[in-house]
C-alpha cells in the first residue's frame with residue numbers, strides 16, 4: 298500500500314515535470330521529490346531550510362559539487378524524505394482520501410485529527426479541505442461548514458462559509474498554510490495579467506517572471522501554464538478500491554454556475570454510476586470500460602455547503618464497491634445588478650419560467666458522441682460586454698434571477714459563429730431570447746445563441762466550429778443589438794467562458 302501511495306505522488310509530480318520540460322533522467326527516479334525553482338536572493342542553504350533538509354542533501358540530489366553555482370530560475374530536485382514531510386502543518390484533502398488514510402500517512406490517529414480540526418466525525422471532511430496535521434503558530438483558521446445530506450430546493454438560505462480560495466489553478470489543490478513546493482500551475486484565463494495573478498497568490502510580478510523565465514511579462518496567452526512558486530502540493534493518501542488506478546476531480550472545490558470534471562481510471566472494466574446533489578450522474582465510459590468521465594455543472598442557486606458524492610463501481614459478476622467523498626460548493630463570486638423597467642415591460646414570471654423549462658428539457662437530452670476536442674471558440678468577433686452569473690433584482694425584487702449567459706456587443710448583421718462542432722437541435726423565436734439557435738455538441742453539452750436578427754441553419758444541420766449560423770440582432774427581450782450566448786451541461790446552465798478558457802473533460 299505504501300509503495301502504491303508513493304507511485305501516485307510520483308506520477309503527479311512527473312506530470313508537472315513534463316510540463317516544465319525537465320529531462321527524462323529525472324523521471325526515472327523512484328523516490329518522492331518536488332521541484333524548486335531558484336529565486337533571487339536564495340542560496341542552497343536557505344532553500345534546504347525551507348524543506349527541512351540539509352544543504353548537502355539538496356546538493357547530492359542534484360549532483361551539485363559547488364554550492365555557489367546555483368542560478369536564479371534553475372530547477373532543483375528536492376527529495377521529500379519523511380523527516381521533511383513530518384514538519385508540515387497541514388494537508389489538503391484530495392480525491393480518494395479518507396481521514397483514516399490521511400492519519401496513517403502522517404502516523405497520526407484519527408482521533409487526533411478530529412480533535413485538532415474540530416471535526417464532527419471522521420466522515421466530516423471534504424475534498425479540498427485543509428486539515429491541520431501538526432498544530433503550530435501558523436495554523437489555519439478552522440471555519441465550521443454546514444453539511445447537507447442531499448440538495449433540496451427547500452433547504453435554508455446560503456450559509457456563512459469562508460471558502461478556501463479555489464484559484465484558477467488546474468489539477469492540484471493548494472494551501473496557503475504550507476511552506477512547500479512550487480509545482481502548482483496556474484492556467485492563464487482571458488483578462489489575466491501577471492499583476493493580478495501575483496495578487497491572487499501573494500506574489501510579486503518579478504517572482505512570477507523569474508519562476509517562469511518569461512521574456513515579455515506583458516505577453517500572456519490564454520491557456521498558458523504558469524508555475525506558482527511557494528504553493529503547497531498536497532501529499533496524497535488514497536484509500537480507494539483496488540481496481541481504481543486514478544481518481545481526479547478538477548477543480549477540487551466546486552463553484553455555483555461553473556463546471557467540474559471527474560475522471561476515474563480503472564485497471565479492469567467496471568460499470569460506474571454515481572449520485573451528487575440528489576441527482577443521478579451521467580457517466581461517460583470509454584476505453585473498454587476503464588475510463589470514466591463525469592462532467593458536472595453546479596446549479597447557480599445551490600446552497601454553499603458540503604455535499605456527499607457517491608460512486609458505485611460494479612465489475613462483471615462481482616459485488617459492487619463504493620467511493621464516498623464530500624465535495625464543497627462555494628459561490629462563484631458573481632456581481633449584483635438592479636434593473637428598473639416599466640411595468641409594461643415586466644413579464645409575468647410564468648413567461649420566463651416556461652422558457653427556462655423548455656430549455657432545461659431540451660438541454661437534458663444526451664448524445665453519446667462528443668463533437669469537440671478542445672476548448673470552445675468565441676461565438677462572435679465582438680467585445681464581451683456582460684459576464685455570466687450577475688445576480689439581478691427587477692424593480693426591487695429579490696436577487697433571485699441571474700444573467701444566464703455572456704453578451705457580445707456587435708453591430709446588427711455581425712456573424713454568429715458555432716462555438717464548436719455539433720448538430721443544430723433548435724431554431725425558434727422565443728419570447729425572451731428572440732431568434733434562438735441551440736447546438737448539441739454531445740456528452741450533454743449544448744450552446745445557445747439568442748436575440749439573432751437572422752438564423753442561417755435548420756434543426757438537424759451538422760455544423761463545424763466557427764461556422765456562421767446567424768447574425769447579431771435585437772429580437773426578443775433585448776435593449777439593443779447583441780449576442781447572448783449560453784452553455785447548458787446536462788440540463789444545468791453554467792458559465793460558457795470556463796469552456797473557452799479550459800479544456801473539458
Ligand SMILES: [Zn+2]
Nearest residue numbers: 702703704781
Ligand atoms: Zn445576455
